[in-house]
Amino acid sequence: MKPAAAVAAFVGAGVVVLLAAAGGGSPMVGVQRVGDRMKGQLGRFFSWAEVTASGAASRLGLDNTPPPEAQAALERLVAVVLDPLRSQLGRPIVVTSGYRSAAVNRAVSGSPTSQHMSGEAVDIKATGLSAEQLAGAIVRTGLPFDQVIWYAPERGGHVHLSYTEKRPNRREVLYAPAAGGYTRSAAS
Numbered sequence: 701m702k703p704a705a706a707v708a709a710f711v712g713a714g715v716v717v718l719l720a721a722a723g724g725g726s727p728m729v730g731v732q733r734v735g736d737r738m739k740g741q742l743g744r745f746f747s748w749a750e751v752t753a754s755g756a757a758s759r760l761g762l763d764n765t766p767p768p769e770a771q772a773a774l775e776r777l778v779a780v781v782l783d784p785l786r787s788q789l790g791r792p793i794v795v796t797s798g799y800r801s802a803a804v805n806r807a808v809s810g811s812p813t814s815q816h817m818s819g820e821a822v823d824i825k826a827t828g829l830s831a832e833q834l835a836g837a838i839v840r841t842g843l844p845f846d847q848v849i850w851y852a853p854e855r856g857g858h859v860h861l862s863y864t865e866k867r868p869n870r871r872e873v874l875y876a877p878a879a880g881g882y883t884r885s886a887a888s
């Protein structure tokens with residue numbers, strides 16, 4: 701689908717759709733029903749649509765517009781961690797979950813203290829890499845992060861990546877096994 705056709709399709713549907721095709725690949729204009737600031741690109745490789753899209757929000761009709769503070773946190777997360785990571789990996793990164801309003805977070809049974817609610821976390825997958833491989837690659841880049849949690853395939857097979865400027869980043873690496881809970885990972 702040509703970009704113009706894609707944009708028209710999204711406008712026609714009137715909903716936010718995860719721009720998986722953009723996926724940290726070629727820059728693409730995202731379209732969604734939010735303020736002007738959040739139209740288009742958030743960073744070099746990521747659009748606002750990619751980090752605010754929520755299947756649960758669309759399904760349940762919930763507003764998932766980040767407030768200014770969370771917008772600023774998302775901009776820092778992309779500028780400091782996600783864009784450089786995408787550059788160094790040299791392969792597309794798909795954001796499977798980014799910002800979550802409190803209502804959206806409840807709808808997806810997120811942790812009540814989830815950094816997704818402050819715009820400080822994204823769940824990602826990278827083409828051709830397992831969650832474990834992606835977690836290891838993130839650690840090896842030396843980029844700053846607060847938490848990297850790699851999930852077993854049974855729990856989504858994604859990597860939760862967070863970054864904060866409210867306090868020192870913990871650089872904590874955890875594994876979320878199929879059986880539940882979290883264990884410290886040696887990858888740090």
Ligand SMILES: [Zn+2]
Nearest residue numbers: 821822823860
């Ligand atoms: Zn997460």
